Amino acid sequence: MPKRNTRIKHVSKTPTGITGFDEITNGGLPKARLTLIMGSTGSGKTVFALQTLVNGARNYDEPGIFVAFEENADQIVDNAASFTWGLREFENKKVFIYDARVTPDLVKGGDFDLTGILVGIKTKAIETGAKRIAFDSIDVLLSLLSDLDTRRQEIYRLCDWLVTNEFTGLLTMKMDANDEVIDCYAFVKFHSDCVVMLAHCLVNHFSMRQLQVVKYRGSAHSDNQTSFVILSTGIEVAASTSHELKRPASTAHVSTGIKQLDTMLHGGYYRSSSVLLTGPPGTAKSTIASAFTQAACLRNERTLYVAFDENAEGIERNMASVNLHLPQYRRSGLLYIYAARTEAISGPMHLMKIKSIIDEFQPKCLVIDPISSLIRAGGEKPAAEVAERLLYLSRARGITIVCTSLADEKPPLLGNIPIHVGTIVDVWIHVGYFIQNGERNRSLSIVKSRGMKHSNRICEMILTDEGISLTDVYVSQGMWSWVIFAGNDNAPKKPNICVPRPRLKRCDRSWPRHGPNCQVRLKRCAVSSNLNRQSLRL
Amino acid sequence: MSLRHRSKKQGDAKPEFAFRLYIAEGTPHSMLAVARLKALCEKYFAGHYRLEIRDVMEHPCCILTDRILATLTLIKLSPEPQLRIIGDLSEEARVLAALGVISEPP
Secondary structure (H helix, E strand, C coil), rough: CCCCCCCCCCCEEECCCCHHHHCCCCCCCCCCCCCEEEEECCCCCHHHHHHHHHHHHHHHHCCCEECCCCHHHHHHHHCCCCCCCCCHEEECCEEEEECCCCCCCEEECCCCCCCCHHHHHHHHHHHCCEEEEECCCCCHHHHHCCHHHHHHHHHHHHHHHHHHHCCCCEEEEEECCCCCEEEHHHHHHHHHHEEEEEEEHHHHHHEEEEEEEECCCCCCCCCCEEEEEEECEEECCCCHHHHHHHHCCCEECCCCCCCHHHHHHCCCEECCCCEEEEECCCCHHHHHHHHHHHHHHHHHCEEEEEEEEECCCHHHHHHCCCCCCHHHHHHHCEEEEEEEHHHCHHHHHHHHHHHHHHHHCCCCCCEEEEEHHHHHHHHHHHHHHHHHHHHHHHHCCCCCEEEEEECCCCCCCCCCCCCCCCCCCCEEEEEEEECCCEEEEEEEEEEEECCCCCHHHHHHEEEEEEEEEEEEEEECCCCCCCCCCCCCCCCCCCCCCCCCCCCCCCHCCCCCCCCHHHHHHHHHHHHHHHHHHHHHHH | CCCHHHHHHHHHHHCCCCEEEEEEECCHHHHHHHHHHHHHHHHHHHCCCCEEEEEECHHHHHHHHHHCCCCCCEEEEECCCEEECCCCCCCCCHHHHHHHCCCCCC
C-alpha cells in the first residue's frame, strides 16, 4: 500500500535571543518570513530589531543587515554603545548597517519600486552571508509613494523577496500616540506573518513597557501583554512560562534560623519553597528574614538579600543587636545585599534587576524585604505581577525565597495584605502585636504551610541580645497572657510548642457573665491576676 | 562681483549636464522613464548632456556606492550640486523644477 504523504510543514523559527521573547513565541520569529514590530516613539522598536541581529550574529551564526532609513551607521553604532552588545566589533562583519537614509537632496519625480535597494541588500547579504534583515523604519521610504496601492505592492514585493531569498525580515513601524498604526500602513499588519506590538505608557507616574505578540501565523503563542524592560543588556521580557513550574518538589528542609520556628514547622521550610512573612511595622519581619539569611550562610549557601530603601550597613547594624552577624558573610562573598531604591524605577524594572543579579550571583536563598514596597513603584497591579513572577522565578531556579510584606494589624485574612500572593506561597507566617496589660508583645503564628505538619499555636516572639526565641503563651481563665514567669516557681510548665494545644472545655473558653458560677469565676480570676502582678514585681 | 562673473561664464558656455539613471531592465516603468528622460534631455539640454543608463541587476555594487534606494533613480552628477530624483519621471513639472529648468512646480 502506498504510503500517504503526511508531511506537514511547520513554521520554522529562528530565536531572537531576547530573554523571555523566545519563550512567549515558543522559539522566536518565523524564519524566512516577515515580522512587523510596531510601537510609538521610544517604545524600543529599533532596540528590538538591532538586538535580534546582534544575537543572531553572535549566537546563532546568522549574520544580519540593518537597513537604516532614519539614522546613519555611526549614529546607530554610537547609540548601541550604551548596550553591552559590542556592536562596534561586529559592524561591517556580521551586522552590516546599510545606510538608506532619504537625504534632503532626494526629489520625487514619479512612482518607483524597491528593486534598487533590494538588489543592493542582496548583494551585501551574499557578501556577508546575512540571514536576518531589519528595516528601520520603512515608512520613511514608503511615504514617498503616491497611493496606497503602490505601497501595498511594494510590501508584497518585500515579503516575496524575503521568502525567495530565505531572509528573516524585521520591519519596524511607527504608531501614533493612541497606539494606532498610521492608517495608510494598516495593511502591513495583514501582510506580516508575525506582529509584535511594543507599548510604552505611564502608570502612576512610572514608565511601564508592554510587549504583545498580536499575531503569529501558524504558531501558538502567548498573546497576553507582557511587561518588558530595556537594560544595558537590551530588552528583557518578563515572561512567565509554564515550564518554570516543571521542577521536582524538594522534601529537604532548610532551617529558618530560629530553633523554635524550625520545631513548629517540623524541620524548617522546604527547600525551594516560598515563604511570606506578613505583619505590621516593627514586628521583626526583617529580623526573621535575617535569621534565615544567617542560617543559609552558615550552611555555606549563597544568599541574596534584596532590601528596599535600606542599605546593607543599616541592616547589618540592626541585626547585630539581635545576635545576627551578617558582615562576615558579605565580606566572604557568600551574602550579597542589594539595596534597591524603590521609587527610582518601576516594578518590572526591579524584577529584571533582581533577575539579572540572580543570574550572575546564583543564590540558593533569596530574601525580599519588603516585597510590599513594590507598590510604591507603580501601583498594586504591577507590584502583584512582579511579586508573582519573583516567586515563580525562584521556584524554577530552586531558590528558597523569603518575602516580607507589610500588613495591617488585624489577624491575617485574604485581602488585607497589600500584595496578594498568599495563595501562591508555600508558607505564610504572620507576626503581630498583642497589646494587653500595658504591654505590647510580638506574636507569631503560621497561617499556612503546604505539605508539612505545623503548629497551630500563636507564640510570643521575644527579641533579646541572644537572638530570637519563641515561647508559648499561657492561657489563664480564657485570657491570653504571655509566659513571663521564667524562674518563678508558680510558673506554669512550658509546654511543647509544636504539639497542638489540648482542646479546652467549652465552659473554660467562654466567659459567662451570668449564672450561679459567675461570681466564683470572677473571684478566681482576681486571685490569678494578683498572682500575676506579684510575679511581675520580680 | 563673483556672482556676476559666474553668471556670465554660464551664459557663454552652457554647462554640461551629466545624468546617471538606474533602471530595472525589462520593467515597463523603466522603459517609459528612459524614453521620458531622453526626450527631456533633447528638449532642454540638447548638445550638452551625457546620459548613462545602468541596470541594477548588472551593477549591484554601484547600488551601494551610489546609495540607490529605489528604482528608478536619476542622479544628476553635474553641474554641482548633485541631485537625486526617484520615480519614473512621470511628474515632469517637479523634475524640471528640480533640475532648475523651470522655476517652481505648479
